[in-house]
Amino acid sequence: MWVNNAGVLHAGNSWEQPAEVVAQTLDVNVRGMMAGCAAAVNAMSVGGGVILNVASISALTPVPRLAVYAATKAAVVSYTGSLQGELSHVRLPIxxxxxxxxxxxxxxVASHAHHPDAALLFSGPKPMSVDEVAAAAMELMDSRQIFRVVPRWRGVIARSTGLVPASGLRALTLMRMLGERRQRSGNQSIVGSDFER
Structure with a gap:
């Protein structure tokens, strides 16, 4: 088993992010994941195994002010599916x-709890625990499914914003306002002591 979990997030309008910040996000979130996959395939080419790439629900929906991050996570999902196709084509047991x-x-996430450009992160339900994500990932690795959104119901909502993009962006504006309100109020669900280290 090989897990590519490294990631960085910088909030703000995409055109205002310095080139070095964009490069760092691409290097860690995309190039690092690709390099990890290449190393894993080489290590597993005889005995087989599973590669798990940690993407994000943001890969499936517009995420204003987190556009660079979202684009890198969309790349992770796209690359993973294409990699699986390549592995299947050459019959590698991976x-x-x-x-x-x-x-x-x-x-x-906690480091962005008061960042105004990251308000959308705090518009939904209470953040999930690392253990919840790990349990879902373990199930995914044993399944035939290539990618999975956790929780699944949020995936349905995320994908629906892509069906009617203009309406989806309006809904995201309302969600962002909710996130901003939670940030201002110091809502325990976004800044509580339950954040993992």
Whole structure:
């Protein structure tokens, strides 16, 4: 088993992010994942195994002010599916999977709890625990499914915004306002002590 979990997130309008910040996000979230997959395939080419890439629900929906991050996570999902196709074509006994969690209670998320450009992160339900995501990832690795959104019901909502993009963006504006209100109020669900280290 090989897990590519490294990731960075910088909030803000995409055109205002310095080139070095964009490069870092691409290097860690995309190039790092690709390099990890290449190393894993080489290590598993005889005995087989499973590669798990940690993506994000943001890969499936517009995420204003987190566009660079969302684009890198969309790349993770796309690459994982294509990699699985390549592995199957050459009959290597390796499964490639991508888990797409909603907001998770991590130090990376906690560091954005008061960042106004990251308000959308805090518009949904309470962030999931790392253990919840790990349990879903373990199930995914044993399944035939290539990627999975956790929780699944949030995936349905995320994908629906892509069906009618203009309406979806309006809904995201309302969600962002909710996130901003939670940030201002110091809502325990976004800044509580349950964030993982």
């Amino acid at each position: 499964r490639a999977r991508a888990v797409c969690p909603d907001v998770v209670s991590t130090a990376m």
